[in-house]
Amino acid sequence: MSIIVENITKLYKDQKALNNVSFSVSNPEVVGFLGPNGAGKSTMMKILTTFIKANEGSATVNGHDVISNKQAVQKSVGYLPEHNPLYLDMYVKEYLTFNSQVYNTPKTRIEEVIELTGLTPESHKKIGQLSKGYRQRVGLANALLHNPDVLILDEPTTGLDPNQLVDIRNLIKSIGKKKTIFLSTHIMQEVEAMCDRVIIINKGEIVADKTLKELREGKEQVVIVEFDYRVEDAFLLKLPKVKAVKNTYDFVYEITFSTQEDMRSYVFDFAHDNELKILQLNQKNASLESLFRELTS
Numbered sequence: 001m002s003i004i005v006e007n008i009t010k011l012y013k014d015q016k017a018l019n020n021v022s023f024s025v026s027n028p029e030v031v032g033f034l035g036p037n038g039a040g041k042s043t044m045m046k047i048l049t050t051f052i053k054a055n056e057g058s059a060t061v062n063g064h065d066v067i068s069n070k071q072a073v074q075k076s077v078g079y080l081p082e083h084n085p086l087y088l089d090m091y092v093k094e095y096l097t098f099n100s101q102v103y104n105t106p107k108t109r110i111e112e113v114i115e116l117t118g119l120t121p122e123s124h125k126k127i128g129q130l131s132k133g134y135r136q137r138v139g140l141a142n143a144l145l146h147n148p149d150v151l152i153l154d155e156p157t158t159g160l161d162p163n164q165l166v167d168i169r170n171l172i173k174s175i176g177k178k179k180t181i182f183l184s185t186h187i188m189q190e191v192e193a194m195c196d197r198v199i200i201i202n203k204g205e206i207v208a209d210k211t212l213k214e215l216r217e218g219k220e221q222v223v224i225v226e227f228d229y230r231v232e233d234a235f236l237l238k239l240p241k242v243k244a245v246k247n248t249y250d251f252v253y254e255i256t257f258s259t260q261e262d263m264r265s266y267v268f269d270f271a272h273d274n275e276l277k278i279l280q281l282n283q284k285n286a287s288l289e290s291l292f293r294e295l296t297s
Contacts, residue, residue: 001024001026001027002026002029002061002062002149002150002180003023003024003025003048003150004024005021005022005023005024005044005048005057005058005059006057006058006059007020007021007022007056007057008020008021008022008044008047008054008056008057008058009054009055009057010040010043010047010052010054010055010204016204017040017043017204018040018043018054018204019203019204019205020056020057020205021040021044021057021201021205021206022206023199023206023209025180025182026180027149027150027179027180028176028177028180029176029181029196029197030172030176030181030183030194030195030196030197031180031181031182031195031196031197031198032183032184032185032190032191032194032195032198032199033045033182033183033184033201034184034185034186034188034191034199034200034201034292035184035186035200035201035202035296036186036202036296039186039201039202039203039204039296040201040203040204041154041184041186041201042081042082042154042184044184044201045079045081045152045154045182045184047059047066048061048066048073048077048152048182049073049074049077049079049152050066050067050070050073050074053067061073061076061077061150062077062150064076075103075148076148077150077151077152078144078145078146078148078150078151078152079143079151079152079153079154080136080139080140080143080151080152080153080154080156081139081154082155082158082184084135084136084138084139086127086135086138086139087127088126088127088128089126089127089128090126090127091125091126091127092114092119092122092123092124092126092127092130092138093110093114093123093124095127095142096110096113096138096141096142096145097110099142099145100145100146103145105145105146105147109145109146109147110145113141113142113144114141116141116144117137117141117144117171118137118167118171119134119137119138119141122134131164132159132160132164133161133164133168136156136157136158136160136164137168140153140156140168140171144175148179149179149180150179150180150181150182151175151179151180151181151182151183152182152183153181153182153183153184154183154184155184155186156172156183156185157169157185157187157190169190169193169194172194173193173194176194176196183195188288188289188292191212191288192212192284195212196211197209197211198210198211198212198215198288200291200292200295200296202295202296207296208291208295212288215287215288215291216287217260217287220243220256220259221256221257221259221260221262221263221283221284222254222255222256222257222283222284222289223257223263223264223267223281223282223284224248224253224254224280224281224282224284225252225253225255225278225280225281226251226252226253226279227251227253227271227276227277227279228251228276228279229251229276229277230247230250230251231253231274231276233245233247233253235270235274236253236270239255239257239263239266239267239270240257240266241257241258241259241261241263242255242256242257242258243256243258244256251279252280254284262283264283267281268281
């Protein structure tokens with residue numbers, strides 16, 4: 001196991017940020033650490049990256065104890081914190097060169113991570129001139145510089161526009177084929193797009209630990225469809241196995257089906273028969289959303 005957490009408890013004065021937390025993460029695996037704001041996600045990540053100590057329990061990363069073998073943990077972990085700390089007056093290559101010297105990595109690695117994270121067109125600029133999305137890429141490039149076995153990413157997609165989101169998601173999924181990635185978020189769509197497994201934490205306690213495959217085998221599914229024209233809910237309710245229909249925005253509808261069968265073909269046939277154009281057609285994991293609301297409300 002790349003990460004092993006056993007009975008971790010963390011107190012801030014009288015408040016328990018983490019209460020007897022235990023879990024493990026294998027390699028390679030992309031695990032989403034999901035929970036509402038203030039649930040304890042960032043605290044857990046700071047413990048795993050040796051920034052803070054737990055009051056009780058133990059944790060190891062790549063077999064190295066986070067208390068007794070800090071330096072070995074730091075060498076084997078790439079960390080992107082929620083508030084990405086960057087030197088805004090430094091150029092992208094200058095910043096990465098500075099950090100590569102800290103890690104004693106070869107200079108060729110700088111160009112590799114620049115290309116890997118899609119920074120090439122902006123690499124000649126000062127970090128302060130970059131958009132939020134490209135600053136996130138700089139932070140991710142820095143986390144990858146020393147080619148760590150484990151990546152710990154705290155809210156890696158915060159503040160990105162839709163195009164940047166897709167790029168970063170695809171990059172994380174690609175890296176996760178060979179490395180362990182432990183990422184925190186409170187956005188369920190991010191977990192569905194990137195992760196193999198989800199751990200849900202609420203009020204400092206683990207309340208669920210499931211693979212995405214297990215969650216997708218639930219008895220409900222939601223299909224999101226956007227037509228080119230408004231449709232009365234009553235017509236959509238005539239589709240097979242429909243449980244509910246919700247018009248979420250303009251011509252966008254969320255249709256809940258009480259079955260595991262992929263119902264997108266039925267929606268497509270409905271549109272064809274009624275001479276409607278489909279502008280988008282996606283599945284949404286109703287099981288994950290329902291589970292999250294149930295466990296964190």
